[in-house]
Amino acid sequence: MSLFETAELGHKVDDATYARREKKLRADLLDAQYELKELGAFPVVVLINGLDGAGKGETVNLLNEWMDPRHIEVHAFPEANEEEKQRPPMWRFWRALPPKGKIGILFGNWYTDAIVRRATRKDRKAEFGQHIVNIRRFERMLADEGVLILKYWFHLSQKGQEKRLRKLAANPRTAWRVTAHDWKLFKRYDSFVTTSEQALRETDAAHAQWTIIDGSDDNHRSLAVGEHLLAAMQARIKQHKTARKTAVKPVTGKPARKPGDDGRNVLNSLDMSQTLSDRKYARELEKWQGQLNLLSRHPKFREHSAVLVFEGMDAAGKGGAIRRVTAALDARQYHSIPIAAPTEEERAQPYLWRFWRHIPGHGQIVIFDRSWYGRVLVERVEGFCSEADWMRAYGEINDFERQLVDSGAIISKFWLSVSAEEQLRRFQEREQTRFKRFKITPEDWRNRDRWPLYETAVCDMVEKTSTDIAPWHLIAADDKQYARIAILRTLCENIEAAL
Amino acid sequence: MSLFETAELGHKVDDATYARREKKLRADLLDAQYELKELGAFPVVVLINGLDGAGKGETVNLLNEWMDPRHIEVHAFPEANEEEKQRPPMWRFWRALPPKGKIGILFGNWYTDAIVRRATRKDRKAEFGQHIVNIRRFERMLADEGVLILKYWFHLSQKGQEKRLRKLAANPRTAWRVTAHDWKLFKRYDSFVTTSEQALRETDAAHAQWTIIDGSDDNHRSLAVGEHLLAAMQARIKQHKTARKTAVKPVTGKPARKPGDDGRNVLNSLDMSQTLSDRKYARELEKWQGQLNLLSRHPKFREHSAVLVFEGMDAAGKGGAIRRVTAALDARQYHSIPIAAPTEEERAQPYLWRFWRHIPGHGQIVIFDRSWYGRVLVERVEGFCSEADWMRAYGEINDFERQLVDSGAIISKFWLSVSAEEQLRRFQEREQTRFKRFKITPEDWRNRDRWPLYETAVCDMVEKTSTDIAPWHLIAADDKQYARIAILRTLCENIEAAL
Numbered sequence: 001m002s003l004f005e006t007a008e009l010g011h012k013v014d015d016a017t018y019a020r021r022e023k024k025l026r027a028d029l030l031d032a033q034y035e036l037k038e039l040g041a042f043p044v045v046v047l048i049n050g051l052d053g054a055g056k057g058e059t060v061n062l063l064n065e066w067m068d069p070r071h072i073e074v075h076a077f078p079e080a081n082e083e084e085k086q087r088p089p090m091w092r093f094w095r096a097l098p099p100k101g102k103i104g105i106l107f108g109n110w111y112t113d114a115i116v117r118r119a120t121r122k123d124r125k126a127e128f129g130q131h132i133v134n135i136r137r138f139e140r141m142l143a144d145e146g147v148l149i150l151k152y153w154f155h156l157s158q159k160g161q162e163k164r165l166r167k168l169a170a171n172p173r174t175a176w177r178v179t180a181h182d183w184k185l186f187k188r189y190d191s192f193v194t195t196s197e198q199a200l201r202e203t204d205a206a207h208a209q210w211t212i213i214d215g216s217d218d219n220h221r222s223l224a225v226g227e228h229l230l231a232a233m234q235a236r237i238k239q240h241k242t243a244r245k246t247a248v249k250p251v252t253g254k255p256a257r258k259p260g261d262d263g264r265n266v267l268n269s270l271d272m273s274q275t276l277s278d279r280k281y282a283r284e285l286e287k288w289q290g291q292l293n294l295l296s297r298h299p300k301f302r303e304h305s306a307v308l309v310f311e312g313m314d315a316a317g318k319g320g321a322i323r324r325v326t327a328a329l330d331a332r333q334y335h336s337i338p339i340a341a342p343t344e345e346e347r348a349q350p351y352l353w354r355f356w357r358h359i360p361g362h363g364q365i366v367i368f369d370r371s372w373y374g375r376v377l378v379e380r381v382e383g384f385c386s387e388a389d390w391m392r393a394y395g396e397i398n399d400f401e402r403q404l405v406d407s408g409a410i411i412s413k414f415w416l417s418v419s420a421e422e423q424l425r426r427f428q429e430r431e432q433t434r435f436k437r438f439k440i441t442p443e444d445w446r447n448r449d450r451w452p453l454y455e456t457a458v459c460d461m462v463e464k465t466s467t468d469i470a471p472w473h474l475i476a477a478d479d480k481q482y483a484r485i486a487i488l489r490t491l492c493e494n495i496e497a498a499l
Numbered sequence: 500m501s502l503f504e505t506a507e508l509g510h511k512v513d514d515a516t517y518a519r520r521e522k523k524l525r526a527d528l529l530d531a532q533y534e535l536k537e538l539g540a541f542p543v544v545v546l547i548n549g550l551d552g553a554g555k556g557e558t559v560n561l562l563n564e565w566m567d568p569r570h571i572e573v574h575a576f577p578e579a580n581e582e583e584k585q586r587p588p589m590w591r592f593w594r595a596l597p598p599k600g601k602i603g604i605l606f607g608n609w610y611t612d613a614i615v616r617r618a619t620r621k622d623r624k625a626e627f628g629q630h631i632v633n634i635r636r637f638e639r640m641l642a643d644e645g646v647l648i649l650k651y652w653f654h655l656s657q658k659g660q661e662k663r664l665r666k667l668a669a670n671p672r673t674a675w676r677v678t679a680h681d682w683k684l685f686k687r688y689d690s691f692v693t694t695s696e697q698a699l700r701e702t703d704a705a706h707a708q709w710t711i712i713d714g715s716d717d718n719h720r721s722l723a724v725g726e727h728l729l730a731a732m733q734a735r736i737k738q739h740k741t742a743r744k745t746a747v748k749p750v751t752g753k754p755a756r757k758p759g760d761d762g763r764n765v766l767n768s769l770d771m772s773q774t775l776s777d778r779k780y781a782r783e784l785e786k787w788q789g790q791l792n793l794l795s796r797h798p799k800f801r802e803h804s805a806v807l808v809f810e811g812m813d814a815a816g817k818g819g820a821i822r823r824v825t826a827a828l829d830a831r832q833y834h835s836i837p838i839a840a841p842t843e844e845e846r847a848q849p850y851l852w853r854f855w856r857h858i859p860g861h862g863q864i865v866i867f868d869r870s871w872y873g874r875v876l877v878e879r880v881e882g883f884c885s886e887a888d889w890m891r892a893y894g895e896i897n898d899f900e901r902q903l904v905d906s907g908a909i910i911s912k913f914w915l916s917v918s919a920e921e922q923l924r925r926f927q928e929r930e931q932t933r934f935k936r937f938k939i940t941p942e943d944w945r946n947r948d949r950w951p952l953y954e955t956a957v958c959d960m961v962e963k964t965s966t967d968i969a970p971w972h973l974i975a976a977d978d979k980q981y982a983r984i985a986i987l988r989t990l991c992e993n994i995e996a997a998l
Binding site: 069075 | 556559560562563564567568569570571572573574575580581582604606672675789792793796818821822825826828829830831833834835836837842843844868
């Protein structure tokens, strides 16, 4: 039995019933919308998909009419523009996500392309399967971030669709809505429906359920969507109001030893004694900066981008290392992004949103001074997020980086490892030096006390996110000169390998 | 005597002097940069212009090397993309403005196109003159908003430029930097220099001064820019630290009568008795919504955009009117922007920045529910900004709207005029009605007490910003049905006239 069969039963609602139910519905929807806004706790993402002529556009317009359009954002996604093509396909959807307290209606979305390309046989099974996997991951992440995801599929029988399209085409006021593309897709009705059914089945989950809407009767369709949306919003609002906030506590004490743990880890196995003489440093610096400059202007680099991630304990030398990299680059080609506390707009979005907004187009280089790894480092150790949040971050980060690489980005991640003794020496130096007094705060001293906890977090991070496509480079950074050269060399090697 | 003559005297700085001065300079620059950031009171906009080969790129790279590149944003502006072409030319510069506390280096900027187009005779005198006027206005506005504007012009004699370009072209590491376009411009050296001189003379102002840099000697050039930038930043920082904050007080009491004022104004002259029967309303609503729908899908509308502004006292019926407009539109085509308190990112930018970020591309409609007029209404009356700020806002707003219109936008501005008695009735109703309880706050009652002050502010606003290209439409709104139809009809007429 087809998934869509119940949507072909010919549901109907008479006008009198409609008028009565609509009146109550719109008042309740408006109420729920304002409560959502007042609460400001989560966004609502409404996906509108399905067959042409099944009433998708009418429904979106109706939702805007019923509710306050000032707090609804509608996004449609025509063909990708140049800026979008240079970035991962999900970039434009990230940009369209509504902030907490608002409703975002995505009309045509991450399903559209995947289904159309498969139904018209532009994609093979394997590619389609990959799209589905990506979608599942993305929706899982959204749901974990608290987004209420509502997915509507508008269905019509083949006969029903033909009738609809003909009717629309016959009326001069609606004829514009039926394009040649629609008729082309209509000819592939079976293929389109079969592909859609597969997509729906494989992406139907408790946290992102599909609701199939019979599109044949206007009254029924409108009420079905509206009442479902209302119930879902009310349920989630209620849940938020009754949920008791369990405060997240910072981790304290020493991390537990895992069985079989001999105390050796990737950090303390690093040879920290490596140094570089001034003369050798000057020579190597010129060599690798020259090399990096050439690579950044390589014609093939115009089809790539570079994403650099710098992480390390306080005073590990991130800033200095970054400046040795940027000195080799044309200032028009790179952006350096210092990651501090998120802004108001950023806090109203899923965690990775504030990094997505900075990812480079082709030929560009973006340098993150601290990064999305904050979640599994400082946020984990300081208890700024729940354990569940940082635990799932590993997978989300790997997924994010894979998307970057797929779109042509060359990722280089550096952990600058400084010993506790050397850090202490640098802190003291900073307190005494005029130019460096800005760099040391009481917080730095506080973080120092949690050294063992940070060390465990770093080891876990390296273990879980050092992937083939974006491995971590652990840099012994007690000697700044050695570290800077190691970074420049690694960066050149990474770019060279990709070109 | 040419403006540039002193820049052809062959200034030179020997290496030893350079090394000594550079050491101090970079430490001081870094200090100033951190103070700028700590203070967070104003942004620095550095314009880099001048002849090719005169060391513009090298200087930008050097500034990034000397200071902390994490707090410098460098923007270059290659040819406008599709998104940019559909909006006013200044849009892409607005997007590149640095927030308070940061330095933005605009490499190629609002001068580049204007000068090159005139030097190559693509623009006539009149067009060039218009560009200059626009630039003066824009820089005046930036300065008034507290932006520290530093404009550097890199000069070379004709011989000097030729020598430079040849030298760059001869070295395989720098040859890429000399393009056919550079040589083409070099052939027009005289024309380019004469045009530039005119542009510089006409845009040199105390609040946005030009500094001409002799580009022939690397050492001299680097120090000249660096030391000038440092002095300017230090001076402004000092000024901010010593300036005593004079708190802005809200306006109170009754507004003063102007001489010859008989008490009649545009608001109290409006015939508030106009109404519309239910039957007539239903008929007219269908007619004008149908008309608006047709116009929004008109092929010619794809070369235009529509900007709608709704202002009015509380409970004047803005929301209801907006919903009657959006009901006629495809939800994919419009965005409705409710203007509330600015976000953190918006507060770090010039006042109009948060409106620029929402202006529509071609074929799109943006509806502002309250708008940039907040400055001359609520901010004036409540004393949220200084008198100087709201006084200059009239001119800035007219300029902003002119730019919108020039880029194809059709602007419709509505003031919904409600009488004090009708407002009171609606407030009371809101307090009693379930769906409307969200709509009434203590602030609404407070604003009501300031009615005469608001009335004066509105009359001033209409007088000063009702321009030919973007006139105000005063709508008698005591009867909601009458107001909605008047708005729909006016909107249709405006769009029709433009198409």
